[in-house]
Amino acid sequence: MRTLVHLSDLHFGRVDHTLLTPLRELVERIDPDVLVVSGDLTQRAREEQFEEARAFLDTLPGPQIIVPGNHDISLYNVFRRFVKPLERYKRYITDDLDPFYLDDEIAVVGVNTARSFTIKDGKVSRDQLATVRQQLAGVSPSVTRIIVAHHPFDLPDHFEEQDLVNRAPRAMEAFSECGIDILMGGHMHASHAGSTAARYQMSEYAALVVQAGTATSTRGRGEVNSFNVLRVERDKVEIDRYGWDVVHAHFELVDTDKFFRAGNVWTPHNDGLMAAGL
Template identity: 70%
Template sequence: MRTVVHLSDLHFGRVDDVLLAPLRETVERIAPDVVVVSGDLTQRAKSEQFEQARAWLDTLPGPQIIVPGNHDISLYNVFRRFVKPLERYQRYITDDLDPIHVDEEIAVLGINTARSLTWKDGRINEEQVAKMKEEFAGLAPHVTRIVVTHHPFDLPQSADEDDLVDRAPMAMKAFAEVGVDLLLAGHLHTSHADTTEERYGMSEYAALVVQAGTATSTRGRGEVNSFNVLRVEHDRIEVDRYGWDVLSSAFSLMTTEAFMRSGDVWAAHNDGMLAAGI
C-alpha cells in the first residue's frame, strides 16, 4: 500500500497563516510516500508569493509532485502572462512541468493544464497526452497509474460545467488505453470523490476522480479548509478527507470513502462513506 497526501489551492498571498504549522505537522504525522500539490500555489503569481510557497513546501516530506494552476500565471502583467507565463513558477517551485514519481506500486504523473489565453479555464493537449501514454505504457500491470492536474476531469453536481478541463474526452480515451486509475485535481475549492462512469460512459473503463478543497486559502467557498489522504492498493483506494477543526485548532479526519476496482472500472465500495467525527 502507498499513502499519498493530496493538497491543492494553497494561494500564498491569501493564506490563513494559522493553518500552516498544523497542516505541516499533520502531513508529517501521516508520513506519506508522495505529496501531491494540484496547483494554485499563489494568489497572483508574484515573486514573494512563490518564495513563501517554496519555503513552506520545503518543510514537507518528499518526494513531491507539483503542478501549476491558473493563479500561478500572471493576471495583470500582459507581457509576462503571454511571453513568460510560468517563468516565476519554474524559477521558485520547479522547472519540471511534467513531474513523475514511479516506484514498485504507483506511478504519479503531473500534467500542466494552466494556460495564458484563459483567465481560469484549463486545457490538455495532444502532446501532453502522448507523453503520458509514453510514461505509462511500459509499466507493470499491477502499478497504479495516477494523473495530477489543476483543472478537473469530472465535477460535483453543483459545479459549473465550464470548470471542466478542455479536451477532456480526448484525454479520457487515452487514459482508458493505458489504464489510468486515479485523477487528482483542485481548482474548485470543493472536496469531491467519484468515478468517471456517468460523465463519459466508456465501455469497461471508469477512473476514480478525487477533488481536493483548498488547504490554506481564506477563500473556502462554504467549505472548511481541507486536504485528502489516499491509501492506494492495486484493487482498492480509500480517500480520507481531513478538515480544519476550529475548536481543536487542528486538521481532523472527517470522512473516508472506499473505492474498488473490477477490471478497469473503479466504483464506490458498498460500505460507502464512513463518517468520522461529523
Template identity: 70%
Template sequence: MRTVVHLSDLHFGRVDDTLLEPLSRLVNELAPNVVVVSGDLTQRAKDEQFMQARAWLDTLPGPQIIVPGNHDISLYNVYRRFFEPLTRYKRYITDDLTPMYADEEIAVCGINTARSLTFKDGRINKEQVAQVRQHFAGLGPDVVRVVVTHHPFDLPQGHEEESDLVDRAAMAMEAFAEIGVDVLLAGHLHARHASNTMDRYQLGDYAALVVQAGTATSTRGRGEVNSFNLLRLERRRVEVDTWGWDVLSGQFSVLHTETFMRSANVWALHSEGLMAAGL
C-alpha cells in the same frame, strides 16, 4: 499499499497563516510516500508569493509532485502573462511541468493544464497525453496509475459550471482508458469531491476514480472548511480520507473516509463495487 497526501489551492498571498504550521506538522506525521500539490500555489503569481510557497513546501516530506494552476500565471502583467507565463513558477517551484514518480506499486504523473489565453479555464492537449502514455509505458499491471492536474475532469454533484472542466477532457479520457489510468487528482474548485467518471464519460467498461481536493490553506473557502485528502492506494482498493480544519480545536481532523474498489477496469464506491463484482 502506498499513501499520497493530496493538497491543492494553497494561494500564498491569501493564506490563513494559522494553518501552515499545523498542516506541515500533520503531513510529516502522516509520512506519505508522495505529496501531491494540484495547483494554485499563489494568489497572483508574484515573486514573494512563490518564495513563501517554496519555503513552506520545503517543510513537507518528499517526493513531491506539483503542477501549476491558473493563479500561478500572472493576471495583470500582460507581457509576463503571454510571453513568460510560468517563469516564476519554474524559478521557485520546479521547471518540470510533467513531473513523475514511480515505484513498484504506484506511478504518479503531473500535467500542466494552466494556459495564458484564458483567465480561469484549463486545457490538456495531445502532446501532454502522449507524455502520460510514455511515462506509464512498461509499468507492471499491478501498478496504480495516477494523473495530477489542476483543472478537474469531473464536477461535484450540483456544480453547474461545465467550463470548469479541463478543456479536451473527452479526448484525454479516451486515451486514459487505453493507458489504464486509475486515479485523477485535481483541485481548482475549492470543493472536495470523490466519484468515478462513468456518468460523464461513456467508455465501455472503464471508469477512473476522480478525487478533488478543497483548498488547504486559502482564506477563500467558498463555503467549505480548509481541507486536504489522504489516499491509501492498493491495486484494487483506494481509501480516501478527507481531513478538515477544526477552528475550535485548532487542528485538522478526519471528516470522513470513502472506500473505492476496482472491478475489472471500473472504480466505484465500496458498496457499488461489490455489486459490480457480483459479491
C-alpha cells in the same frame, strides 16, 4: 500499500497562516510516500508569494509531485502572462512541468493544465497526452496509475460543464487507453471523490476522480480548509478527508470514502452489497 497526501490551492498571498504549522505537523505524522500538490500555489504569481510557497514546501516531506494552476500565471502583467507565463513558477517551484514518479506500486504523472490565454480555465493538449503515454509505456499493469492536474476532468452534476478542463472527453479516451486509475485535481475549492462512470460512459472503464479543497487559502467558497490522504492498494483505495476544526485549531478526520476496482472499473464501496457478497 502507498500513502499520498493531496494538497491543493494553497494560494500564498491569501493564506490563513494559522493553518500552516498544524498542516505541516500532521503531514509529517502521516509520513506519505508521495506528496501531491495540484496547483494554485500562489494568489497572483508574485515573486514574494512564490518565495513563501517554496519555503513552505521545503518543510514538507518528499518526493513531491507538483503542478501549476491558473493563479500561478501572472494576471495583470501582460508581458509575463503571455511571454513568460510560468517563469517564476519554474524558478521557485520546479522547472519540470511534466513531473513523474514511479515505484513498484504506483505511477504518478503530473499534467500542466494552466494556460495564458484564459483567466481561469484549463486545457490539455495532444502533445501532453502523448507524453503521458510515453511516461507510462512499459510500466507494469500491476502498478496503479495516477494523473495529477489542477483543472478537473470530472465533477459532480451540480457543477457546470465549463468547469471541466478543455478537451476532457479526448483526455478521458487517452486515459482509458493508458489504464489510468485515479484523477487528482483541485481548482474548485471543493472536496469530492467519485467514479467517472456517470459522465463518461466508456466500455469497461471508469476511473476514480479525487478533488481536493483548498488547504490553506482564506477563500474557502463555503467549505472549510481541507486536504486528502489516499491509501492506495492494487484494487482498493481509501480517501481520508481532513478538515480544519476552528474551535480546536487543528485538522481532523472528517470522512472516509472507499473504492474498489474490478477490471478497469472503479466503483464506490457499498457496505450492504459487500456484506451480501454482490
